[in-house]
Structures are given as C-alpha cells and as structure tokens.
Amino acid sequence: MNHLTRLTGAALLLALTAAGCSGKATGGASQDGVKTGPGVTKDKITVSALTDLTGPYAALGKGVTQAQKLYYDQVNNAGGICGRKVELVVRDHGYDVQKALAAYSEVAPRSAALPQVIGSPITVALRQRVEADKLLTIPQAWAHTLLGSKYVQITGTTYDVDMVNAVAFLTGEKGIKSGDKVGHLRLEGDYGQSSLTGARHAAQKAGLTLVEQQVKPTDADMTAQVGAFRRAGVKAVLVSVSPKQAASLVGVSAAGGLNVPFVASNSAFAQQLLATPVGPVMEKNYYIVTAAAPFSMDLPGLKKLAGEYQMAYKGQPLDSAVLSGYSTAAVVGEALRKACAGKDLTREGIVNAHRSGKSPDLGLGSAPEDFTRWDVPAARASYVVRPDRKAVGGTSLVQKATESDLVRDYRPPAGG
Structure with missing residues (x-):
C-alpha cells in the first residue's frame, strides 16, 4: 500500500467514525420506543465520575465514589432504570486539571451523565466542554461562580452562602459582635474566592473587620497565618481550606494560645482528622457549616443509609462525603427515571428531565432543592455541626438547617 492509499484509507475511516459519532450524538429510538444518546444502549446506561483518589481531597473522593457505587448497585439490584443496568465508570484525576481533561476526553463520549466531578478548578476547566456536549454534570x-449553566448542577448551598450563615452563627451563638475582628483563612482559587465573597458580605452587614489570609494548595504549615491572626486580635476564624490545612491551623493555634472558635466550610473537614493529635482540639472549638445533615441525627433514612454503607464498606469512615455521594448519585438517578418516563434518554432529554423539578426526597435530612433554576444556589439553609469522635459519622448537630437573616437578602455580586 503506497502513501496516498494509506492516506485515503485513513480519511475514509475518519469520515465513517465521525458519521457514527454524529449518529450517536443526535440519538435514536430503541426497541422500547425510548430515544437514546451517548452512554445509553438497549441494556446499559453508563455514567462517569471524575474523582480525586490520590490528591488533597482523596478522603472526600473515596467516600463519594463508594457511596455512588452503593447507590447504583442498589438501583441495579432493583431492576435498573428504564430496563437498563447503570454502570459507573470511575477515573482518578488526583486534583490535577490536565489529568481531569484527559479523563474527560476518554469517558465523556460514552457517558449519559457525570454524577461526580471533584474540584472547582476541574469543573471550571471542563465547563465549556460539558456545555457543548450537553452533559448533565x-x-x-460549591463555588457560586460555577452557577449559571443548565448542564452543571451545584447541589445544596454554595460556599459563599455557607460563610454568610457561618457569620450569623458566630454573632448569634458565639458572642461575636459589631466592631470585632474575624479571621478568614482561604485557599486560592474558586473555592476560597467564593467563600471570601460571602464572608466579606456578612462581615460588612454585621459590622465586623475581616482579617484575610490566603494559602496555596501546596502550603502545609499555617504558622505564618496563625501569627497574623494573633497579631490582629481576631475573636474567631472562618476556614475555607483543605482538611489537612485546617488541621495545621487548629493545631498551631492551640500551641500558640489562639483559643477562638473556628467555623469551616464543609470541604475543610474530614472524619479521619479525629484520629490525629489535633482531633481533641477540633472537638472543642471547631464547627462545620454544611448543607448535609450529620449521620448522628435521629432520622430513619440516615440510619438506613449508615447501615447499608457500613455493610458494603466495613471500617470505612461514615461522613458527609458519603451523604454527598449518595444524594448526588440519586439526583442523576431521578433524572434518568424522569427521562425514561418521557421516552427521551438523550443527553438533552436527561438534562430537561432534571431541570423540571426539585430534588428527590431520600429522607436524609437535606433541605429541598430547586433544580428549575441554575443561576442561584439550589438551597440556602445550612446546618452547623461539630467534630465528635463518639458520634455516628464523626460529627454531631449544633444547629439545625437554618436560612439566616443575613443570607435571606444575600445575592453574590455579578462576576463573582
């Protein structure tokens, strides 16, 4: 075969492949009369997770992924969805944007939805491709800057909303008053910037002075930041960093005599920290603001999920990652069921089905979420919990889900 023949053959193959992909993308009708698209065959629906199993949020990624596997196993054991089994494909990006982009390129063409993408920077990098592919993600x-896309669903509260509710908790329950200084330790990037937006708004409304400190994902020692907070005389600290960085913050503060309440975003705590030397310190004055109810609450749905998860994954931490993973898998599961009922399992059909209503009631204590709008947070009420080694799931309830007075009229400024 000469060079020209090889080129001609390659061009023909490329044209045929493109035509085949185009046919899949536009969808077709299956034997059961349901329109199908990428990721959907006559007997299987494929969904994919782009997770972090080896990077700074490996603890979160493991819990979320295992909970999602549990959910889809239960779905399949009950007969599947639309007469099809659901397959969860998992790829680890290690919180590396380039690895996430490569993983997306691999799994997206054969996926009907993405029930998990860990990381704000990862989501930002993928957003245009997700929108072009019309892929429910x-x-x-929980950065508020991720809002605004029909195809990207931010579940629960956003970081800025949680920080507004955190300041309301400090002023309402911890004696912080107008004129006080409050520290804010934040990670650079969307996570920290979103948290800062809420913190600045709430501090201004409450008459507080915000003392800001920013760190990079690679920073491990918070000594300099604690020193800055001590010199400023802060009466409390808001925390928007990784769990390991939060542990350093609390440990260094205890050693240096900075005995103030710490109120953290949900991403700034992992149950594994309770087994470290900083665990007892966290139990005393560390609080987490989150949209998820603690497993220690007396709710039948939580008890059922706790038992099922512990049976499937013996000895694994039972924490908010499990709740988040299970509930977000269920969000996609509900969208698939609605799309099936509408006889349209194309990607657009799945997204439209999802955007037609509210979150499924799983009995897990989460506040109802409105999925019909994508320019505002799905929920605005936050729980306050605290680390507790004796509690199921490692946290106990401090304050039930509350939409504070500070957050009711809060709207993030345009563009961030």
Missing part, C-alpha cells in the same frame, strides 16, 4: 464543588 454534578460537581463535588
């Missing part, structure tokens, strides 16, 4: 990231 659920990030494990």
Whole structure:
C-alpha cells in the first residue's frame, strides 16, 4: 500500500467514525420506543465520575465514589432504570486539571451523565466542554461562580452562602459582635474566592473587620497565618481550606494560645482528622457549616443509609462525603427515571428531565432543592455541626438547617 492509499484509507475511516459519532450524538429510538444518546444502549446506561483518589481531597473522593457505587448497585439490584443496568465508570484525576481533561476526553463520549466531578478548578476547566456536549454534570464543588449553566448542577448551598450563615452563627451563638475582628483563612482559587465573597458580605452587614489570609494548595504549615491572626486580635476564624490545612491551623493555634472558635466550610473537614493529635482540639472549638445533615441525627433514612454503607464498606469512615455521594448519585438517578418516563434518554432529554423539578426526597435530612433554576444556589439553609469522635459519622448537630437573616437578602455580586 503506497502513501496516498494509506492516506485515503485513513480519511475514509475518519469520515465513517465521525458519521457514527454524529449518529450517536443526535440519538435514536430503541426497541422500547425510548430515544437514546451517548452512554445509553438497549441494556446499559453508563455514567462517569471524575474523582480525586490520590490528591488533597482523596478522603472526600473515596467516600463519594463508594457511596455512588452503593447507590447504583442498589438501583441495579432493583431492576435498573428504564430496563437498563447503570454502570459507573470511575477515573482518578488526583486534583490535577490536565489529568481531569484527559479523563474527560476518554469517558465523556460514552457517558449519559457525570454524577461526580471533584474540584472547582476541574469543573471550571471542563465547563465549556460539558456545555457543548450537553452533559448533565454534578460537581463535588460549591463555588457560586460555577452557577449559571443548565448542564452543571451545584447541589445544596454554595460556599459563599455557607460563610454568610457561618457569620450569623458566630454573632448569634458565639458572642461575636459589631466592631470585632474575624479571621478568614482561604485557599486560592474558586473555592476560597467564593467563600471570601460571602464572608466579606456578612462581615460588612454585621459590622465586623475581616482579617484575610490566603494559602496555596501546596502550603502545609499555617504558622505564618496563625501569627497574623494573633497579631490582629481576631475573636474567631472562618476556614475555607483543605482538611489537612485546617488541621495545621487548629493545631498551631492551640500551641500558640489562639483559643477562638473556628467555623469551616464543609470541604475543610474530614472524619479521619479525629484520629490525629489535633482531633481533641477540633472537638472543642471547631464547627462545620454544611448543607448535609450529620449521620448522628435521629432520622430513619440516615440510619438506613449508615447501615447499608457500613455493610458494603466495613471500617470505612461514615461522613458527609458519603451523604454527598449518595444524594448526588440519586439526583442523576431521578433524572434518568424522569427521562425514561418521557421516552427521551438523550443527553438533552436527561438534562430537561432534571431541570423540571426539585430534588428527590431520600429522607436524609437535606433541605429541598430547586433544580428549575441554575443561576442561584439550589438551597440556602445550612446546618452547623461539630467534630465528635463518639458520634455516628464523626460529627454531631449544633444547629439545625437554618436560612439566616443575613443570607435571606444575600445575592453574590455579578462576576463573582
């Protein structure tokens, strides 16, 4: 075969492949009369997770992924969805944007939805491609800057909303008053910037002075930041960093005599920290603001999920990652069921089905979420919990889900 023949053959193959992909993208009708698209065959629906199993949020990624596997196993054991089994494909990006982009390129063409994408920077990098592919995507990231896309569903509260509710908790329950200084330790990037937006708004409304400190994902020692907070005389600290960085913050503060309440975003705590030397310190004055109810609450749905998860994954931490993973898998599951009922399992059909209503009631204590709008947070009420080694799931309830007075009229400024 000469060079020209090889080129001609390659061009023909490329044309045929493109035509085949185009046919899949536009969808067709299956034997059961349901329109199908990428990721959907006559007997299987494929969904994919882009997670972090080896990077700074490996603890979160493991819990979320295992909970999602549990959910889809239960779905399949009950007969599947639309007469099809659901397959969860998992790829580890290690919180590396380039690895995430490569993983997306691999799994997206054969996926009907993405029930998990860990990381704000990962989601930002993928957003244009997700929108072009019309792929329902659920990030494990809660920056308000991720709002605004029909295809990207931010579940629960966003970081800025949680920080507004955190300041309301400090002023309402911890004696912080107008004129006080409050520290804010934040990670650079969307996570920290979103948290800062809420913190600045709430501090201004409450008459507080915000003392800001920013760190990079690679920073491990918070000594300099604690020193800055001590010199400023802060009466409390808001925390928007990784769990390991939060542990350093609390440990260094205890050693240096900075005995103030710490109120953290949900991404700034992992149950594994309770087994470290900083665990007892966290139990005393560390609080987490989150959209998820603690497993220690007396709710039948939580008890059922706890038992099922512990049976499937003996000895594994039972924490908010499990709740988040299970509930977001269920969000996609509900969208698939509605799309099936509408006889349209194309990507657009799945997204439209999802955007037609509210979150499924799983009995897990989460506030109802409105999925019909994508320019505002799905929920605005936050729980306050605290680390507790004796509690199921490692946290106990401090304050039930509350939409504070500070957050009711809060709207993030345009563009961030």
